[in-house]
Amino acid sequence: MNPDITTYNTSQALADQAICDLLAQEICMHLPEAENKIWHAHPVWFLDGNPVAGYSKLKGGVRLLFWSGQTFDEPGLKNEGSFKAAEARFATVEQVDLPNLARWLVKARDIQWDYKNIVKRKGKLERLK
Numbered sequence: 001m002n003p004d005i006t007t008y009n010t011s012q013a014l015a016d017q018a019i020c021d022l023l024a025q026e027i028c029m030h031l032p033e034a035e036n037k038i039w040h041a042h043p044v045w046f047l048d049g050n051p052v053a054g055y056s057k058l059k060g061g062v063r064l065l066f067w068s069g070q071t072f073d074e075p076g077l078k079n080e081g082s083f084k085a086a087e088a089r090f091a092t093v094e095q096v097d098l099p100n101l102a103r104w105l106v107k108a109r110d111i112q113w114d115y116k117n118i119v120k121r122k123g124k125l126e127r128l129k
């Protein structure tokens with residue numbers, strides 16, 4: 001894992017750090033081929049340069065974001081923004097459901113929209129997988 005992500009996680013309050021550490025561990029385990037780095041100030045995992053999963057600290061906890069999550073057809077994810085992203089939010093580490101997270105991460109690999117070229121396509125998303 002990118003050391004900048006470890007630095008990000010350890011900069012959080014202890015409860016949020018536990019959530020961030022668990023998410024990072026699970027994402028790395030389920031998406032071992034993904035590049036990970038701090039992108040727009042938050043940990044993000046990329047497959048072939050396309051962002052697929054990441055998390056960020058918000059006021060009420062930690063938000064886990066899947067860039068193509070609206071097409072996962074998962075009741076545990078809520079739509080986020082005007083593109084295809086969906087999120088789950090966690091206030092405690094106990095709220096992270098590991099079987100759900102594992103399933104979402106498989107879908108993050110298998111269902112992707114092309115965010116990498118969204119600027120070139122003037123805001124239009126195309127399905128990759």
